[in-house]
Amino acid sequence: MAKRIVVDPITRIEGHLRIEAEIENGKIVDAYSAGTMVRGIEIILKGRDPRDAWAFTERVCGVCTTVHALASCRTVENALDIKIPPNAELVRNLMFSAQQMQDHVIHFYHLHALDWVDVVSALKADPKETSRIAQSISNWAKSSPKYFSDLQKRLTNFVNSGQLGIFANGYWGHPAYKLPPEINLIGVAHYLEALEWQKEVIKIHTILGGKNPHPNYLVGGAPISINIDEANALNMERLNIIHKQLKDAKEFINQVYIPDILAVAPYYLEWSKIGGGLKNYLAYGDLPTNGYNDVSSFKLPRGIILDRNLNEVIDVDGTDEEQIKEYIAHSWYEYEDGSSGPKHPWHGETKLNYTGPKPPYEYLDVKNKYSWLKTPRWKDKPMEVGPLARMLVSYAKGVPEVKGLIDTVLGKLNAPASVLFSTLGRTAARAIEAAVVADWALEFYNQLISNIKNGDTRMANMEKWDPETWPKEAKGVGMTEAPRGALAHWISIKDKKIDNYQLVVPTTWNGSPRDANGNRSAFEESLIGTPVADPEQPLEILRTIHSFDPCLACSVHLYDEKGTYVHRVETF
């Protein structure tokens, strides 16, 4: 008889996710993933000016903020057939790259590393030996015995104060932690250094987007003017700051993030056999170098891999109404025609219909509806999205930078490419992507400088800014890659207003409930076969779920004063 355990909420993620897993003989035999918050941005957008949609969509989340704005601008540009100037593309690429690098580093060090790094064990480390290991894996300067011994003292004081703060939610001492104390101490040191670094790199958003958080975007281009001598424009001083941040980012990723992954992975190689889950991978791709309409120019290619066949990449088309569709068979929504779908997002509806148990409850009714996430499918197939999907599509397409780095990492770990299809592979793919993007970001910067030197300062195409120039009806799709996976917005414009707007976000692909045919989505499938040593401390579930970098923040998350969960969404 299987025993069902509930992990609710999954900690150290953005938003509220609940996992119910059935365990038999110490292994997970079935799993259910439930987004227990509702997202209703689509309802807010109806009837508004399409040119304003980006500003609303980027407010749904404090993490993916710029990528929603990007997807939104693109969907409107796609609907109205607006081509943006090359400089605007470069500015968007630079903001995309800064977001990707910052988010991957934060995800690894601050949301995921503590699944592998035991903070309390770091107190027992020998600072000299820690220094020796650190210097053997990287040239990073902060690696002296004194540096680690000072840090250890600070950490000891912190733990002794009883205010564990950010480290309070760990399962310290759990037998599944395998790192020696010295590598744990390196992990904690870089946890803190990454905090410092991330707040610098994101200043790129403040410069290019005018403000941060929630930087400014513009349908038709980028809302920033270039004038290298003007104080309030994108001038040489500001460009130099961007250049410095990009160089620092490259150094941090190559000297800290990548070496840490390589140092930690050998202790957890069994996790290259766990957590693989689905065998289909979807990437919309991004970083165009010849305009968004030229998909072949994307640095991160678009495509689908089926059944882990790396010899073939299949095209994906967001405008083909037979490809991407959403089911609501197990989601708390209803479609007007009474069906459970699937519906292409242009025909998507957001009508809430909560039929779940009244909180507090023990278990969800998983035979029926059990999540606020819809269930997207590509030609009825479930897909994994995220850094692993992007790196696999890039690898299969032969993107040289990606292929080179993946082969190097696999060589160092002495492992075949099949280890990528796993929890560990997902975590490694994220680091590999950060390193590749760090190089590309510098290319974008150099291209921007070269354009400016050649006298091209165009930043926006305002030909179709005036709604009088628009057709009576138009439809568009805007695709991008959030750090955690494929993100797209679909819009229908009618009489100059938004008639329908639908978002299909990465965690909806990965964390959705089963479809009408009973097929599991990525989170659910990835947990099957995962060992759980202690059901009271299901660290293993966190490892795999965190490896996807879930984000459900685009919804409601609500606690009372005492911290107990209260379910009070007005629309019930």
Next chain:
Amino acid sequence: MNNKILIMGIGNVLLGDEGIGVHVINSLKKKTFPNYVDIVDGGTGGFHLLSYFHDYPKMIMIDATMDGNPPGTISVLKPKFASDFPTALSAHDIGLRDLIETAIISNGLPEIVLITISIDRIQNMVMTLSPEVKNSIPGIISLIQKILSSS
């Protein structure tokens, strides 16, 4: 060390009263302040906000709380620990407490005056404020001016 003061409102304007902190910032932007005062819409900024805690020696923060008081009640506190801040109300993502804890462990906290406004509930998919909460804005602004003139 500089003598700059940051006024930062946080919240999600897509969730009705939960966005009161940002609504206050929008009102403040229409007023003039001494040049050592900066005003920031923190939105749902999460980790993006960390640098502000390190760049300013003094901050005035404005946030919503569900503390059981009548909606629109204004409270002022000088928090020292993360547990002094309201629990995560909404899609403040990595909640404010996590952010404060992160700021504490990385560089320590600046002097913070936290102004909370009691709200009754989070209205999903509503961009307007309830009358009780909206009517608290003039009081919050004069409170901020009082704090500024005494610092």
